[in-house]
Amino acid sequence: MPWSWRLQGSDGSTVTVPGLPEETFTTQADAETWLGVNWRELRAGGVERVALLEDDAVVYPMSLLDPE
Template sequence: MAWTWRYFEADGADPLAEGLPSESFTSRGDAESWLGENWQELAEGGVGRVALMEEGREVYAMALEPVE
């Protein structure tokens, strides 16, 4: 199985891809750990939301917002 992240603008529109990592992971845990380490850099690069994909199927989506 391949796990990947899809990136979206803050309003959830149009997927973003240009200049962003296109990592592929062998487990959900590895994908989630990677996001935990890289979410701030993604947010600074214009990513507002991400969706975890398993073999092209969306598992869940979430916003990249700092906890206050």
Template sequence: MEWTWRYHGADGAPVEARDVPAETFTSRGDAESWLGENWSELAEEGVGTVALLEDDREVYTMPLTGDED
């Protein structure tokens, strides 16, 4: 299994891989820990929402900011 993050801007459009890290992980826990350490930098680069993928299957999505009023 391979775990990766897919990034979307505030407008919902995909964020290009060249603009953000393209990390792969061997476990869900490693992927989530990495996001916990790097979410603020991703948000500064324009990422508004992330989706966790297990191979090609989307597990969940979540916003990187609390501005979901």
């Protein structure tokens, strides 16, 4: 089962970050490691929320914004 991230902007629309290709991963750990490495670039590219997907099912959503 492939794992991937849905990247979303402030209005919930899907965001594509130039220079950062969409990727799929063979494990949840690989997907989470990728996010840990790339979250700053995602934020700079306008991503405010992400959702981890297993196939097409949302495993969990997460905000990339600083806590208030």
